[in-house]
Amino acid sequence: MQNQSFVTEFVLLGLSQNPKVQKIAFVVFLFVYLAAVGSNLLILVTILCSPALLGSPMYFFLAFLSFLDACFSSVITPKMIVDSLNEKKTISFEGCMTQIFAEHFLAGAEVIVLTVMAYDRYVAICKPLHYSSIMNWRLCGILVGVAWTGGFLHSVIQMLFTFQLPFCGPNVIDHIMCDLYPLLKLACTDTHIFRIVVTANSGLICIVIFSLLLVSYSVILLSLRTHSAEGRGKALSTCGSHITVVILFFAPCIFMYVRPPSAFASDKVVAIFCTVLTPLLNPLIYTFRNKDMKNAMKKLWKQLVLVSNKN
Secondary structure (H helix, E strand, O other): OOOOOOOOEEEEOOOOOOHHHHHHHHHHHHHHHHHHHHHHHHHHHHHHOOHHHHOOHHHHHHHHHHHHHHHHHHHHHHHHHHHOOOOOEEEEHHHHHHHHHHHHHHHHHHHHHHHHHHHHHHHHHHOHHHHHHHOOHHHHHHHHHHHHHHHHHHHHHHHHHHOOOOOOOOOEEOOOOOOHHHHHOOOOOOOHHHHHHHHHHHHHHHHHHHHHHHHHHHHHHHHHHHOOHHHHHHHHHHHHHHHHHHHHHHHHHHHHHOOOOOOOOHHHHHHHHHHHHHHHHHHHHHHHOOHHHHHHHHHHHHHHHHHHHHO
16 A cells, blocks of 8 residues: 655644643643753763763663663653743644654663663672673674664564555644554554554564563572561662562553544543653662762762862
8 A cells, every 4th residue: 555645844732732732731831841861961971971880880881771761861852841822832743753763762772671670680689690601792783783772673664564654634633743553543544453563563672671671670580588687678779669660661662552542521631640750760769879870960960070070
């Protein structure tokens, strides 16, 4: 089937048509976006400028996760901020496709990174004597490459089907952004098969990986019984942060892509949580109880103060 799209742009209905709500949304989205990008870049810079942290696979992957979160937030939130000031919210056909591709590319990479971080914790806690030989830098580099490749393939599969859909008239998307299910409702053809592909490619993958992560953390927690009280406390703190991030990421993903697609008002709220709040919560969760990160940030701040005083 050839793509016979006559639609050159889409109209997004956004969060609300109420001007007061839109003004509040502008302030909230702008503040959260700046905080999310700023905090993730702070983690990234702190780790890159701290040899002790950068030398640890755990913090290496945390830096990569922070980079992905900063990029993911920047794919959608700036457009939402601008749209909250406009009465008519439009996005070009090409812009819509680009947004969907980037969104799923980065989210797919993040799924793999979270899985890799769980494996890193498993090796560190269950096989501590072999940690340095297993989690070597060659493997870390390969795993980062796998994350990029996996995210790219996931997104390309979605886009190959999306580009086959004909859009011949309706162009109003009742959402805050371009996404697969809202877009399917506008296609001038039967989208039953495509819905199955979306559910399999996004929803089932989320369920399978989320289940595997829960099982892996159950194994890790069971193995902690043989550790000292101090070792258990440190491991639980690290694993607790990771489990929280995993739940915050996968729960909305499963909600959006596993259930039958329909126009729930809560869809916009869940989308905002995924695209705006989660990239902000991740750095807060990972640094709030992490002494190494807080000490590295203090050290970096002192160095910056010294440099500024010399100048």
